Amino acid sequence: MTDLAAALASAWREHRAIASAAWTDSVGDAAQAYAVQDRVAQALGWFGSAAPGHWKSGGPSRDAVLTHAPLPPAGVRASPASFAGMHFNAPGIESEVALRLCEPVTPERAATLTPETAAALIDAMTVSIEIVDSRWKDPAQATALLRLADQQSHGALVLGAWVPYAARDWAAQVCETRIGGSAPELRRGTHPMGDPAWLLPVWLRHVTQGGATVPSGTVVTTGSWVGVLPVHEGDTVVVEFPGIGRAEARL
Template sequence: MSAEEWNEERVAETLLAAEAERRDLGRFTDEWPGLDLDTAYRVQQLIVDRKVADGETVVGVKLGLTSRAKQQRMGISSPLTAVITDRMVLEAGVPLQTDELIHPRVEPEIVFVMAERLEGPGVTGASAMAAVGSVHAGLEVIDSRYRDFSFALPDVVADNASSARFVVGADGLDPKGLDLRLEACVLRVNGEVVDTATGAAVQGHPAEALALAANELGRRGEAIEAGSIVLTGGLTDAVFVHPGDEVSVEFTSLGAVTLPVRGGS
């Protein structure tokens, strides 16, 4: 397709079809130079609007590219934001069905549930943390619609930052008294340790990532609402999973979450 034939609506429709049909795509930025970051966020919103029209409910926000090193490589200074809906929620103990996805990968996350609305500009790490009601262990399943997870920055933003599924530990803790910078996690697949990290992997502290995201959303006239679930960003690299696997993460204070992986409904 020529560059002149692409527009925001066509990119959104193509990504939605790829998700529904479980097929991967090449980068849009290779064909459409007009897909810049602001345009990509408009595409993302078109996709979310379509999902809501189809009966899904927005439940929160996910943050992506929360590693400072990755941000520098991508030429940005704050995390990406994406939207999560109720269809992406996996209840504890419910298996991930790989036949609903393309090439899923899993990463451990520190998850916030917001007690208060958070709106930029001017949000700091301290004021962001003061708006958090509870902190939970979590696992996020990402599933890029791009072939081999290969994309430029606007591509991944348009694709709602590879959002797919997530599971959140039921037992949240009061953020007061927690040192999330030092909160450690161990990621296991089939009982074998595959990675470890601490909360410092997320922007130095997850509250700093939350503040930067709130300020960026504020620039676009948006806010993080009270009651929202916030996936603060992967603590480790994401690992590919396959039917029969069992993924688990264990945190120092936040407890553990386990995700069985299956191949059929």
């Protein structure tokens, strides 16, 4: 794990991608992948002694094992955001809704949460655009554990204006994504878990499992409504969730 963390930290630092084949057997389970995440963050000095302020969490369905990653603060920007001059290896984008905690969450509190009770911990939501990127040259060939070790293929995050959180008819919620001059991608009710807040108990139990308390104001982005859409340098991406807001990013 030490060698893998060093290789990924170098790839982040030097803005390059590395071949995954040599590392296929270097991560045996999710616990080891999360340990690599932590070592990469420490090597790059992302958080210092502070708790991560932004996370990604999600999965393909409620029946799947959800995955999580803390996000480097330098890549988190308010909409409209420009990433001109920031290097990405092979970026894509995900259209998401992010949620913000209104109070600290201890391990004891996290252990008691259900999807129904966890929503009370959220005071605000916003439209988010995750720029997905990989330190693997061949991300489609990299194992799921290698992608997890690589901060779950995170590149950067854009956050729109915050609005008060309220339960919505998520099955009827529209998501509109526009990339450059292409026709808009329209989705309705396509959040993989049906409700972005559903994952909160799983995510909070993950973050607190070492005994840490998650601070008030911590933000989690909750999974893509559109899968991963390809983007290129110079593209402008606009994502809108009617009734919630919009976010804009230029690569």
